[in-house]
Amino acid sequence: MSLNPRNYKLSDRTARMTAHDILPYVDAMPETREFLLKIIDVLLDFVRTTNDRNEKVLEFHHPEDMKKLLDLDLPHRGVTLQQLVEDCATTLKYQVKTGHPHFFNQLSTGLDLVSMAGEWLTATANTNMFTYEIAPVFILMENVVLTKMREIIGWTSGDSILAPGGSISNLYAFLAARHKMFPGYKERGTKALPGELVMFTSDQSHYSIKSCASVGGLGTDNCVMVPSDEHGRMIPRELERLIVERKQKGYVPFFVNATAGTTVLGAFDPIIEIADICKKYGLWLHVDAAWGGGLMLSKKYRHPRLTGIERADSVTWNPHKLMGAIFQCSTIHFKEDGLLISCNQMSAEYLFMTDKQYDISYDTGDKVIQCGRHNDIFKLWLQWRAKGTEGFERQQDRLMDLVQYQVRRIKEQSNLFHLIMEPECVNVSFWYIPKRLRGVPHDASKEKELGKICPIIKSRMMQKGSLMVGYQPDDRRPNFFRSIISSAAVTEKDVDFMLDEIHRLGDDL
Amino acid sequence: MSLNPRNYKLSDRTARMTAHDILPYVDAMPETREFLLKIIDVLLDFVRTTNDRNEKVLEFHHPEDMKKLLDLDLPHRGVTLQQLVEDCATTLKYQVKTGHPHFFNQLSTGLDLVSMAGEWLTATANTNMFTYEIAPVFILMENVVLTKMREIIGWTSGDSILAPGGSISNLYAFLAARHKMFPGYKERGTKALPGELVMFTSDQSHYSIKSCASVGGLGTDNCVMVPSDEHGRMIPRELERLIVERKQKGYVPFFVNATAGTTVLGAFDPIIEIADICKKYGLWLHVDAAWGGGLMLSKKYRHPRLTGIERADSVTWNPHKLMGAIFQCSTIHFKEDGLLISCNQMSAEYLFMTDKQYDISYDTGDKVIQCGRHNDIFKLWLQWRAKGTEGFERQQDRLMDLVQYQVRRIKEQSNLFHLIMEPECVNVSFWYIPKRLRGVPHDASKEKELGKICPIIKSRMMQKGSLMVGYQPDDRRPNFFRSIISSAAVTEKDVDFMLDEIHRLGDDL
Structure with a gap:
């Protein structure tokens, strides 16, 4: 064996x-x-x-x-x-x-072997990304890849950095926004502020946005949750209403997060309308495209989902998700150059000396809150070389096509499955309908029953070891399945297997 | 070739x-x-x-x-x-x-091949540490290793987590301290505080401590720099004086960082005296042992350097430094259990469901500010299996013995080298004396000249490719060399090579 x-x-x-x-x-x-x-x-x-x-x-x-x-x-x-x-x-x-074709459980799935080989090399090179001095080739690779990613966003300049995950990337955006809008804050803290800061994000956004309010000292009460529509997209007029309301109460709105690909439903907030509101009220616009960012590579699927993303002040985008880079590979991009260093530099001259023999603008150590930073670029660079930009595009299109296939199969078996909504991303939200509930009219009490069987089916698939699909409740409904197709290994057959296996496991419940 | x-x-x-x-x-x-x-x-x-x-x-x-x-x-x-x-x-x-025996440039050096093989496996397993569900073995390994490390610190309970580098580990300590002492802060922000918070750290400490004040919203003005003595150790009576002074001005002291192994000089702050002061004024004591923590494994060198560390409320300790684990591997430990989750949990029930089939106390996702978290444990666990605790101890002793050898060689060649101070850790601070300055009495103007040649020698060694040793100024003196012996590959011959090569490169300057 x-x-x-x-x-x-x-x-x-x-x-x-x-x-x-x-x-x-x-x-x-x-x-x-x-x-x-x-x-x-x-x-x-x-x-x-x-x-x-x-x-x-x-x-x-x-x-x-x-x-x-x-x-x-x-x-x-x-x-x-x-x-x-x-x-x-x-x-x-x-x-x-996690790379098995029957693993549909997490946003990051798959095992890209080129990226994996890249990470082997990274381990063997065993260096730290804080200076050109000890990571020359990798630092140059960062410049090349991050410049390319900013171009794809739609920017001709700016600055970027790789961070240990989307949550820390979002924190970088929060910190840079606060620093840009209230430059005295870094030294003098709240004394430098015109009032109590508030930030805005949708009730479907990733919890790391709320965490910024806690870590950064605003308090989570000052992270205002904007209601979303039934598809999970932020409602712009609700955003504007809440901004006005907080301003009237004397708070200082400064930061809006729009999510491009929510964690559960895969929803895309309407960036253009949100950007217009940010412009009107002078607020920083961050787009958390950690999940959906990969679709920027696809001519077919970029619009309308990510239309207007170039209007953002900052963008989080995780190549370890839809692009399939080995975990962990997250990037944060800024439209304005110079902010990262101005915000995060602590002027540790003993570490980042200015009398070095080479152009120290290549050193990144003073731009980050990390000091030592893992090399997360090589695995992505090598993967990009292997696939080419068109290969990445093809992969995004393929994943979305597979999701369309899954939706079709669910609809064709509407006695067995209930599709909760048409997906915008590779998240598919659905219920499985066991024998005893087939034909029963769909209402709240049926949803409650369908929700109860999710953990049981999940437990059975784990015990059997045949399949992994996630489930969770949200604020509109009890537990439901959310499958993810983000692995290049998945085929139509695997999608069929997923649905058939859930049926086998849950029929009697 | x-x-x-x-x-x-x-x-x-x-x-x-x-x-x-x-x-x-x-x-x-x-x-x-x-x-x-x-x-x-x-x-x-x-x-x-x-x-x-x-x-x-x-x-x-x-x-x-x-x-x-x-x-x-x-x-x-x-x-x-x-x-x-x-x-x-x-x-x-x-x-x-960075693993070459003539690389003395960074705190993290060496290439431990078992740890490297461990990181290869990590890349291939390609998982995320947020739940037991998708990283069962690695989560259990974290528990075993972190429990062992807490035991070595001197605690029988508590909680710990791996973080992407010492700076983020220190940030975890800062956040937990603030949360413990002002539990309303997480939700209500500064409104929940009795006044403006201040924190204390030595002027030799790592800049990430100051960064906590910026990230966390205090402002760096509220990170008070406590003077250090000529060996680079925090002066406890200065700490107490500054605490009293700030209290009298109406500020709220809450956090003291003691450094166990400073970045430049390798100094150890006197933990016991600092702990007494923290106790007297009711302040959180954090020990940043990112660098010097490895010496806890050595019966010979642990005391007096780390004596009293068990009195800390939190301890940062980076196995990727003195223990030689592949970069990046950093840990943060808390004496009190439950703080990490209480501080950082954002209750994202859609990600960390409570109706799972297994004991969810093993899930770590809600304890961290990261959400997705790289597997940094396997490389350390495998390395620990390979060396055993006694192997780690032997390695620490060997590194310190080599440093003693280096100091002896420097003293024996006092016409060529000037030892700045007796080292407490594996950092050795020294000047090289070129021909024209030999015999000239040592004073401030000579130091200035010695400082000027450091960047030139460094540039020459990099151009030649024969050696890497770092230099930097500090607040007492101009540029000086700081060599690091943290690689298991280094021998006495390599130490001789370092000194001889600097002599060859700098004689004519």
């Missing part, structure tokens, strides 16, 4: 060694090589099983049971190289295959 | 393919395998050259020249697999070898 730890045997001599014997010395290179290649055997087997539809998506065990299956102990003395190889196999044996 | 792109030839058939042809389909597995193994060839050659003292540490080119040497273009159509392999070789050819 694959990923069975006993299948990965080192030679006797190497097997008994410990890391101390081989590393990091050159003269032990044959054993080092043997050890590392054996680990690669394990990884390639994982890749193979990930792409094998006959393999399970996961082998589920409850935490307490899983602990008994694993030896996670941190020993006093190091274990042998053989044990380390087996540890790797065991770990992957019980890991969920 | 190694890492020459032309040395890595795929078979003719595979070479002409593009990523689209082979991925992610199982039936093309032989070509996929050939492609990935060729990338591994490149990586193993990089590992070999990194450990080869006859190889350069770097091949320096100015940014504009480097751009001409590279093809960083993002094409419209994807390139061939052969081109991708060559791209990888070219990238590493021009990358600085």
Whole structure:
């Protein structure tokens, strides 16, 4: 059986060694090589099983049971190289295959092998992105890729940075907006403000926007939730009404977040109308396109979803989502150059000296709140080289086409499935209808029943290991399924499998 | 020559393919395998050259020249697999070898091959740490490793999380402290405060502490810099004086950061005296041991440097520094359990449902400001298995012994080198004395001259590619060298090489 730890045997001599014997010395290179290649055997087997539809998506065990299956102990003395190889196999044996074609559970799915190879290289280069001095090629790659992404947004200048996830990217936008509009705030805090700041976002937006209000010191009460319509899109006239209302109460509106691709429904807020309101009241417009940003690459699907995004002051866009880069790869872009450094620079001259021999404008350390920063660019750069811009476009179109297929299949089986709305993105929201509820008129009490069976079906699919699809409630309805197609491995057959398998698992409920 | 792109030839058939042809389909597995193994060839050659003292540490080119040497273009159509392999070789050819035994430039150095293999696996598993559901084994590993680290700190309970770098770890501490002391702040912002908050840190501390004041909305004016003594350690009576002074002015002191291992001098603030002051005035004590934390693993060096750290309310500790884990691996620990979730939870029920089939106390997503979180645990867990706790201890002792050796060699060559102070950590601060200044009495004007030559020697070593050692000024003196020994690959010979090479490069200046 694959990923069975006993299948990965080192030679006797190497097997008994410990890391101390081989590393990091050159003269032990044959054993080092043997050890590392054996680990690669394990990884390639994982890749193979990930792409094998006959393999399970996961082998589920409850935490307490899983602990008994694993030896996670941190020993006093190091274990042998053989044990380390087996540890790797065991770990992957019980890991969920997020790249399996039957994994529809998360916004980030898939296993792009070029991006993965890029991340292997990143680990081996083991550097830090804060200066050109120690990451010259990677820093230049960042410039190339981020410039290209700003062009795709529709900007000819500006500045950008990679951040550890969309939430931190959104935080960068919040900080830059506050700094731009109230430059005294950085040093003097609330004393530099004309009043209590308020920000606006839709009630469907990602919770990291609200988190900015907490982290940044406004308090979450000052993150105003703007109602959304039945498709999950922010209602612009509600936004304007709330801005006016807060202004009248003496608050200082400064920041509006429009979401391009909400987490649950995949909705796109109407950017142009929101941009008009921001312009009218002098507010910063941030577009959180962490999820939907990839569709900017598609001529077919960019409009109307992302029309007007070039009017934003800042844009979050996560290549680890629709573009399939290895997790984690998130970007934040600013229309105005110079803001990142002006906002975040703490002038640590002892770290970022100005008398270096090279052009220090390439150093990024002073632009970020992180200091040390992981190299998240190489995996994306290599992937872009491999696919080309047109390859990315084709992939976006393919994902959306598959979603259209899924919608069609759901409608064709309307006795078994209830489509909640036409999707704008690759999120599809639906209920499964078990035997006893078929033919029953759709109303609130039926929705309640349909919601109750979601966790049961989910539990069954995890126990069986055959499928992963997420569910959640929202403020309009109880639990419902939300499937995601963001993996290049998925085909029409897999979409059929998803629906058929839910039917098999839930028919009797 | 190694890492020459032309040395890595795929078979003719595979070479002409593009990523689209082979991925992610199982039936093309032989070509996929050939492609990935060729990338591994490149990586193993990089590992070999990194450990080869006859190889350069770097091949320096100015940014504009480097751009001409590279093809960083993002094409419209994807390139061939052969081109991708060559791209990888070219990238590493021009990358600085941060694991080379002659790289003394950064706090994070070295290339631990077990940790590297762990990071390869992480890339292949490609998951997200926010739920047990999709990262079961890794979540359990986090629990095991973080519990162990808290034990080493000296706590029997508490809570911890991995964060993307020490700066974000410090931000977590700041946020938790504010939340604990002013629980209304999260919702109501400054209205919930009894007055303007102030925090305290030494003038030698990492700039991320000051950054907390900016990000968190206090304003950097409210981050009070406490003077340090000539060794770079915070002066406790100055801390107390400043606390009293701010209180008298009506401010609300709430947070003190003590640094265990400062960035430049490697100084350890006196934790016990600072803890006494925090207790007296009811302030949160955070210890930023991002850098020096590794020495907690050493019976020989833990005391007196980190004595009293168990009295802290929170501790930052970066295994990617002295412990040599692959970058990035940073941890933040809290004495009190429950604070992380209470502080950071935004109650996004649509993401972190409470009706799951398993014990959701294992889900971490609601504890963090990140939402999606990279798997930074596996590389550390595997490394810990490989070394054992005693292996880590031995490594810390070895690094400190090498530093003692370096200090002795500097003192033995006092005509050539001037030791600025006895090191407490693996940072060694010194000047090189060129021929024309030997025998000249040491005074401020000589220091100025010695400072001027640091950037020139640094530029020469980078041009030659033979060595990397950092320099910087501080508030007491102009530029001086600060070498770091944090790589397990360094030996006494390499220390001699560092000093000899600086002599060769700077004699005539």
